Amino acid sequence: MPPNAGRMTRPVGVMPCMLICMHSTSVRIDGETHEELKRLADELGTTVGRTVSLAVRVLRQDRIGRQLGHPLREDESAWLDADLG
Numbered sequence: 001m002p003p004n005a006g007r008m009t010r011p012v013g014v015m016p017c018m019l020i021c022m023h024s025t026s027v028r029i030d031g032e033t034h035e036e037l038k039r040l041a042d043e044l045g046t047t048v049g050r051t052v053s054l055a056v057r058v059l060r061q062d063r064i065g066r067q068l069g070h071p072l073r074e075d076e077s078a079w080l081d082a083d084l085g
Contacts, residue, residue: 024049 029037034048041051072080 027052 037048037051041048044051044054046054
């Protein structure tokens with residue numbers, strides 16, 4: 001049996017991904033905020049990066065919720081009340 005029998009191979013020039021292949025960047029935050037992110041990540045059982053992603057999603061949802069709480073404009077009400085038939 002050849003020495004590589006049963007082993008998975010990858011195409012030449014393709015680097016393996018360790019966990020998740022994703023583009024990353026750095027964001028500067030103060031030490032206290034970083035420590036809080038680490039605590040939250042630990043409580044949630046996830047990574048600091050995933051915790052930041054979750055926080056951004058919650059902020060976006062909160063903003064949408066506030067926008068939905070505003071009264072409808074006249075044109076929005078007219079559109080919703082339009083006769084479809």
